[in-house]
Ligand SMILES: Nc1ncnc2c1ncn2[C@@H]1O[C@H](COP(=O)(O)OP(=O)(O)OP(=O)(O)O)[C@@H](O)[C@H]1O
């Protein structure tokens with residue numbers, strides 16, 4: 001009997017024969033590829049405007065900017081893949097940097113030990129904010145937007161209250177440790193790149209990543225398949241907090257102090273990088289390579305405009321235009337999904 | 340035919356469930372024996388899907404007991420019911436459209452890579468795509484390519500994947516909530532074939548459908564729900580199209596109803 005059924009359902013499957021797409025149409029339908037082209041065009045454009053752009057020093061700057069953005073972009077990619085949003089990443093990074101700066105200021109030890117403690121404090125603070133986000137969603141029933149708006153306000157406000165608005169600590173030695181080691185890459189930039197690659201592997205090839213996407217794609221189906229949705233979401237928001245905390249330490253290393261406002265507004269750039277990278281804000285579909293290219297494009301444009309002596313306020317307009325273009329591409333492309 | 344003096348594979352006793360002020364189920368009992376197909380019928384809103392979700396662990400009942408092989412169980416999550424060998428096809432889509440067919444078939448039961456990579460949490464995606472294809476073929480469903488996302492399938496193809504997943508994993512009982520939804524006449528008949536095959540494998544099957552001829556054709560026993568209560572639980576041989584419809588609507592014997600029956604049959 002099974003053969004009879006098999007035969008006829010086969011014909012269901014074959015009802016829409018698969019077209020073999022040409023290489024060109026495949027590439028043009030691939031957002032990653034288009035982003036890569038856009039990135040190369042932007043670099044070429046800014047270089048023709050001012051040859052300083054392709055210099056080592058400027059690349060070091062771009063990578064440092066990129067590094068302060070990409071971990072928040074990674075955090076936001078995971079969260080958005082679940083169909084959520086984390087508005088607290090920027091404020092959390094500033095808050096973590098401030099608390100870590102207090103801890104490091106009170107220490108007397110070798111610079112390496114002090115910085116390691118700083119990292120651990122940042123990770124702990126970030127994880128704490130993530131837990132609070134998870135509890136507000138899982139137990140108080142808040143939607144992600146509201147829960148993370150609460151922690152955005154709380155973390156941002158506490159940073160100001162604790163510091164009185166002024167940066168904490170004065171640690172030129174910390175900055176000095178970040179001299180470049182391989183070409184334009186300082187050690188923090190290399191650490192950030194390593195974290196980004198590992199996060200990408202986990203998002204796209206591990207069980208953790210699979211559940212992240214399945215929850216964003218259909219929460220009921222995920223629960224019905226035996227996945228503990230609440231516990232998974234808690235882990236994702238804690239991961240987001242930890243990455244924000246590490247970003248806070250990165251800010252500290254660039255400034256030599258913990259500034260309460262250092263992450264303010266960074267969540268918007270991070271979300272912009274994810275959107276430019278082609279993720280669906282409704283969840284279920286995102287690519288970390290896309291977010292990475294999105295962050296690279298954002299930082300390239302920002303640096304390029306500075307080099308061209310464009311007034312900094314135009315920056316936000318440029319970012320807005322990039323988001324609009326990326327969103328336009330998503331609606332123009334033949335839709336791969338219907339929900 | 341099942342031996343009804345045997346301990347049922349799965350039994351629900353005196354189940355009650357309310358959503359706030361809406362009483363969805365009251366005092367509902369059901370026995371599922373090995374190799375038996377139970378038809379669960381009733382009007383829209385009668386409580387069929389609610390009962391399925393209680394049996395599958397999505398909801399906890401307010402009252403009553405669930406017994407597997409005569410032993411009382413309470414499911415904290417669908418995972419527990421799946422562990423006990425109970426598989427479910429949900430009326431509202433139980434698939435994640437952005438995931439591939441293979442990922443959906445293995446959702447919640449992923450195969451990890453061998454060795455250290457598996458310990459680190461990495462998936463053996465290739466194994467799952469190949470195995471999913473085989474699993475679905477085993478129950479008579481052939482799919483274009485298991486790497487494809489479910490969102491790229493037609494409604495009927497999705498339904499076929501969901502049925503195939505449930506049948507492939509079931510070890511005791513399979514709950515099918517309107518499996519012929521979205522399906523054409525021929526595909527519906529194939530689903531009936533799948534149900535008969537599951538019965539021959541010794542599984543207990545709960546089949547929910549509004550298509551009464553299908554129910555009469557494939558079931559051994561029919562349980563009729565009306566407004567959250569069991570109004571009749573009897574062998575299928577005791578029903579015909581007319582009396583079944585009368586039991587569902589509660590308007591037995593009227594002239595109007597006979598006309599309706601004819602229209603449906
Ligand atoms: N999540 C929910 N919240 C509140 N009420 C619900 C919920 N799900 C179902 N109900 C109510 O419970 C009752 C039973 O619904 P249920 O879905 O079990 O019916 P059904 O027999 O499956 O109907 P159908 O044939 O239309 O699928 C209905 O009155 C319905 O409105």
Ligand SMILES: [Mg+2]
Pocket residue numbers: 387388389430516
């Ligand atoms: Mg229903």
